[in-house]
Amino acid sequence: MxxxxxxxxxxxxxxxxxxxxxxxxxxxxxxxxxxxxxxxxxxxxxxxxxxxxxxxxxxxxxxxxxxxxxxxxxxxxxxxxxxxxxxxxxxxxxxxxxxxxxxxxxxxxxxxxxxxxxxxxxxxxxxxxxxxxxxxxxxxxxxxxxxxxxxxxxxxxxxxxxxxxxxxxxxxxxxxxxxxxxxxxxxxxxxxxxxxxxxxxxxxxxxxxxxxxxxxxxxxxxxxGGNPTPGKPNPMTQVIRLQGKILQVRDVDTPLTVGYGATHKVTGPTRVATVAVGYADGFLRSLSSSGYGYIGGVRVPIIGRVSMDLITLDVSSVPHSQSLPGGLIDLIGPDNPVDAVAESAGTIGYEILTSLGRRYHRVYVDGN
Ligand SMILES: Cc1ncc(COP(=O)(O)O)c(C=O)c1O
The missing domain is CATH 3.20.20.10 (Alanine racemase)
Incomplete structure (x- = not known):
């Protein structure tokens, strides 16, 4: 590990x-x-x-x-x-x-x-x-x-x-x-x-x-922590939290695009955070331009394609001080539990869990 x-x-x-x-x-x-x-x-x-x-x-x-x-x-x-x-x-x-x-x-x-x-x-x-x-x-x-x-x-x-x-x-x-x-x-x-x-x-x-x-x-x-009663409130306690590290932050403006395939077109001044997690970590490519991260409870959308080792998120709505290189973005956690991530990815919580990568630093805690 x-x-x-x-x-x-x-x-x-x-x-x-x-x-x-x-x-x-x-x-x-x-x-x-x-x-x-x-x-x-x-x-x-x-x-x-x-x-x-x-x-x-x-x-x-x-x-x-x-x-x-x-x-x-x-x-x-x-x-x-x-x-x-x-x-x-x-x-x-x-x-x-x-x-x-x-x-x-x-x-x-x-x-x-x-x-x-x-x-x-x-x-x-x-x-x-x-x-x-x-x-x-x-x-x-x-x-x-x-x-x-x-x-x-x-x-x-x-x-x-x-x-x-x-x-x-x-x-x-x-x-x-x-x-x-x-x-x-x-x-x-x-x-x-x-x-x-x-x-x-x-x-x-x-x-x-x-x-x-x-x-x-x-x-x-x-x-x-997966919801055994889909469509109803989840009676289970969340078990995992995945925090991605910000490697770089940049300010971009039109006419730039973000990521492979230039699928995300910037429509105005945007702060982009690049995070060191990708599909090689089991962070599914189907989360491209559809998943979210959270910084201090504020939702920051994934923009552009998920690549092998990196994702890019629009952190414009977060104060600069909270989105600096070395900072963490919640990719799975209290604000975006496994089933919500699965829904954004068009899959089920089982696949999100069993895909969790080997390159993460794992910390086992007993929250009780
Ligand atoms: C035979 C069998 N029993 C139990 C389970 C556990 O199912 P679940 O994760 O939906 O609780 C599985 C999971 O696929 C299974 O194949």
Whole structure:
């Protein structure tokens, strides 16, 4: 990680806010439902090991990642946690799951057979999850394979069925009919398969109501401050702040243009601040002439194209003393949270978070 003085931007990550978000989600769950933490993609870009260690301290004991290597990294810092690998069992990797006490999510009949055969050969009934596809058509057993499994229950013998999981496609749209359809199909699958812990809701799924909670919720984005209830006020606490450093400030006037492609034409005297953040830092190019920064609560628009290492902002509305080289501009923060930046970029908060660059100086704090 670059030193503070060397870096073009400072990314502050509030682990206290991540824990507060997890606790508030857990609070929302009905009955005895447990709350896991989804920390795939390096904890949605914020540092999986730091995030998971903080969550573990707050009481979280079940984690989901996508890749085996993500699970191995997590195991190194969390010797006792339950770690589940959503992308499933990779051929030839079963011994690594076992050595590291990792739980594969089995997404098809072939993986179920492979895990069972491996467990029988080891003479150990090791845990695995089975993912039932109820409407994503992505990972998991389609209804035809669920029916085969229900007819041939011996295929689930020889290992421990830990979780029966499924994943919602439209949980962030509460009125979408697919939510209820998936709920019904999940219930049908549960009724035909042996009993196991049931895990259905992601962040937004938790807000669909108690019937979606089952035994274990799997929130990701809401832990990191993303709004699980789009269109309504965000119930989560913001977690990150990204402050870009001003490298240069110049006064320009017509007939000049700013940046590549000369897309921004100056219409009058303008003060332009050049900040050391670009698309190579995951600051998306679609923010060209559409995103904003903030200086002391004052909005300063991005003008011209986002380039690889730089952006340019119109700081004319800010006193000179607040927009000098070496000063900081809030690119993500209290005034422009992740979801607002995502909207300006024409994407979702998930992409903003998971794109956060490696050249930022990262500061972990516990804001609580
Ligand atoms: C299977 C599964 N469960 C849970 C999650 C967490 O979802 P969210 O970040 O929307 O809470 C994801 C994320 O993509 C997922 O793929």
């Amino acid at each position: 670059p030193k503070m003085e060397h870096s073009g931007a400072i990314l502050t990550i509030d682990l206290g806010a991540v824990c507060a978000n997890w606790l508030s989600l857990r609070e929302r769950l009905s009955g005895l439902a447990e709350c896991a933490g989804v920390v795939k993609a390096d904890g949605y870009g914020l540092g999986a090991e730091k995030v998971a260690a903080a969550l573990s301290g707050a009481g979280c004991r079940i984690f989901f990642v996508a890749h085996l290597d993500e699970a191995l990294g997590l195991r190194a810092v969390l010797p006792d946690a339950e770690i589940h690998v959503l992308n499933g069992l990779m051929p030839g990797c079963a011994p690594e799951y076992i050595e590291n006490r990792l739980v594969p999510v089995l997404n098809d009949l072939g993986s179920i057979d492979a895990w069972r055969e491996f467990c029988v050969a080891q003479d150990q009934a090791l845990p695995a999850d089975v993912h039932v596809d109820t409407g994503m058509s992505r990972l998991g057993l389609p209804p035809g394979e669920v029916a085969i499994l229900a007819d041939q229950p011996h295929r689930l013998e020889g290992f421990t069925l830990a979780n029966l999981i499924s994943h919602l496609a439209c949980a962030d749209e509460p009125d979408h009919p697919l939510n209820r359809q998936q709920l019904a199909d999940y219930r049908t699958a549960l009724a035909t398969l042996p009993a196991a812990r049931r895990s259905f809701a992601n962040s937004s799924g938790i807000f669909l109501g108690a019937e979606y909670h089952f035994d274990l919720a799997r929130p990701g984005v809401a832990l990191y």
